[in-house]
Each structure stands twice: as structure tokens, then as C-alpha cells.
Amino acid sequence: MPIRSSQFFNNPQFAQAASNLASLFEPPSGADAAGWAEANAKKQVASQLAQQFDYITNPANQAAPDYQRRADSYMLATGGINPTQSFFAQNQNDATKRRGDDITAATSRANNADDNARALEVGQLGGLADFYKPVGEGEIRPAIPQDVAGRFGVTRELPADQGRVKPLTDDQLKAAILGQMPQSAQEAAAFGNTPVENVVTPNGPRIATRLDAIGQEPVIAKGQTINVGGNNDIGTIPAGMQVIRDGQGNVTGMKPIPGGPAAKADADSAAQVAAKSQTRNASADIVVDDIDRALANIDASPMLNTGVGAAVTGAVPGTPAFNTSALIDTVKANAGFDKLQAMREASPTGGALGAVSDAENHMLQAAIGNLNTSQNTEQLQYNLKRVSNIYRDIIDGPGNGQRYDLKTGALVGGPAPAQRSGLPGTADGTIIQNSAGDKMVRRGGKWEPM
Known part of the structure; x- marks a missing residue:
């Protein structure tokens, strides 16, 4: 067969068209297959995300057990939250x-x-x-x-x-005493500034309230003018007395005639007062001095004179505690009721206070009963000073003479001990005897056993 040439033979356009047509029927390449697979996967993911979105946006699903898990999956897949912001x-x-x-x-x-x-x-x-533990005082x-x-x-x-009854303070003791006194005595204590007068009594001049002084003979002070008649006449002059006149011849008083019965009576009275004063000073100084000596012993050696030290060594003769106990025994022996009354009567300031009452005596004896060297140092010193104050108040009257300030412990008011030592009753060589027959002699300003 003859071969004819064609216009499409070796035609590039025809060749391209044929190639394109052939490519339509050739198997897909690997890249195409991968692309299709990727596209299908994305489509599937998108479909699942759409389903998740529909689920989590439906209010009816928010109570479901897996709601938070599915919400986390959707939000994380879409990049809406970070992992740390998820429900999980x-x-x-x-x-x-x-x-x-x-x-x-x-x-x-x-x-x-x-x-x-x-x-x-x-x-x-x-x-x-x-x-x-021990029960304390007053507890x-x-x-x-x-x-x-x-x-x-x-x-x-x-x-x-x-515990043991707590010792009363000075104020409490005085209040207890006042509560047992007659109303008149309470009024006298309450109205201490009530005007008083000096009157003549058989026991010498005494102080009385103005109401009690009515009708009594007043004490005539030196230089006091005596009221006389209009002609400056006077009545009968007492035996043994003579009139005192001033430079103008006015009567100003009377005085005993030297050597007369009145002068002799005054001399005898002065001797009796001196004797009483001597007795009072001797006995009073024993109590006061021995309290001061006991306090000095305690200051010198507190551990051996008080508390456990005194309890252990107090019965051993010659020890500080034994000596201090002996001084306290002397105080107790010379503060009896009979001695208190005698010393008050002999006191120049306490005599006007009258008899020592049972309440005063009980107060002093109660305070003395608290003197025991087994107490601690502060308590024993306080009790000794309180006994000294009560004793001085009973003998000389409240506020007269020296006394201890119980807050500071210092001795205040009144004459110093050196001044008292010059009194006739405290002269060296004076001998006294207590009710037990023990004698003491005054030497160098202090009492010593004989």
C-alpha cells in the first residue's frame, strides 16, 4: 500500500494534543494520590470539627459527662485556646x-x-x-x-x-480598835482637832475638851492675867501662896511661898513625877531598845536571824538567831498590861489619854504574837517596826515621839535616841527587873543582862 504523507505527520501541535488526550486516561501519579488523600483527610477533619461545634454549642449537651473533654478537643484543634487554658x-x-x-x-x-x-x-x-505548795497568808x-x-x-x-491569817496593817488594827471603843472615844479620834483646855486635876494638869472643862479649874500659865474685882481686889489667898503683881500693881497670878506647904507639895509632886518618869523611861527603853537591837541584828546577818537559818540555829546558844529570839522575849515580857498602864500614866503626853483599853492591849499583844524569827526577813522587820509604833502610840499617844515609817522603814519624828539617853531614867547604872526576876543594867547607853 502506498504511503501517503499527512499534514499532521510530525506536527507538534498534533503531538501535544495526542499527549494531552493520552494523559487523561493514564493512571494517577503518586503526588495526585497524596493530594487526594490529604484533601479527603482535611474534609474528614472539617466534618468532625463541624460535628464537635454543633455538639458543644448545643445547651442541652453542657451537662453531659464528656462535654468538657469534647470542648477541649474542639478548641485545641481549632487553636482557640492554649493547653493550659483547657477545662482539663x-x-x-x-x-x-x-x-x-x-x-x-x-x-x-x-x-x-x-x-x-x-x-x-x-x-x-x-x-x-x-x-x-504552801497556802499563803490570807489564801x-x-x-x-x-x-x-x-x-x-x-x-x-x-x-x-x-493559810495563816494575814497580819493587819496599822490602819486596819486602829480601825478594829476604834470599832470596840465607846462612841465618845470614836468621836474624839475622828475629831482630833476639837478645841481643848488645860484643867487642874488631883493628878496634875490634864487636857480636856471644852465641854468637859466647864466648871473645872483652869491651869494658869505664867504671865496670864487673873480676873479680879473692879477695884483690883482679890479674894482669900490660899495657904502657902502669895500674889504676883506686875509693875503697875495689877494681880497677874499666885505662886507658892518658898518653904511653905504649897512649895513643899510642889517639890514632892515633882519628885513623884521624876520617879515615875524614871520608871517609865527605863521600862520603855527596854522595849524600844531591844526592838532596835533586834532590827540591827537582822540587818547585820539576815540569813542567820530569819527564815530557815533561824529555824535551824535558833535553839543553839550564842548564835545570832538565839540572841535575836532572846531580845524578842524581853520585848514580850516588858509589854504587859500592867506595865503599859504605869508607863502611860508617867508619860508627859500619854497621861491625858486615860487608862489603857483592852482593845489597845489586845492590839499590841496580837502584833507581838506575830514576832517569830522563822519568818522571812522583810516580814519580821515589818512586824518589829509595827510593834514599836503601836507601843509608842499607847505610851505617849498617837503621833508623839519617834516612830517607824512602815513604807520606807525609816525612823522619823520626835527626839533622836541620843537625846533620850540623857533622861534621868536612862542614866548609866540604872537597874531594872522584869516579872520573871531577870535584871538588866544600863551601860554605855544600852541595856545589858546582869
């Missing part, structure tokens, strides 16, 4: 915080329980110590039932206990 991450954070709070709370409860147990144990030990420990005491290891009921 927040739930984990909350659980971690709750766990920490629970541990902290449990630790705090355990610590509180331990602290409470320890405090209870310490309190029980303290309570047990309180059961066995009362109530009875403890056995069921309560058993919590502290005590197998029996603890009876009530009361």
Missing part, C-alpha cells in the same frame, strides 16, 4: 490547690491537737504543783473532789485548806 488543665490546677489546702488544714489540725495536749499536760502539772484552797483530783494522779479527795 483548670481542673488539674483546682485539684492540686485543694490537695495543698487539705494538707495544710490537716497539718494545722494536727499541730493544734499537739499544742492542746501539751498545754493540758503543762496545766495539769501546774495544777498538781498548786495542790502541794484559801477549796476542797478538790476525788474525780477532779484523779485527773492529776491523786487518788483521794483533797480537803480545803486555809
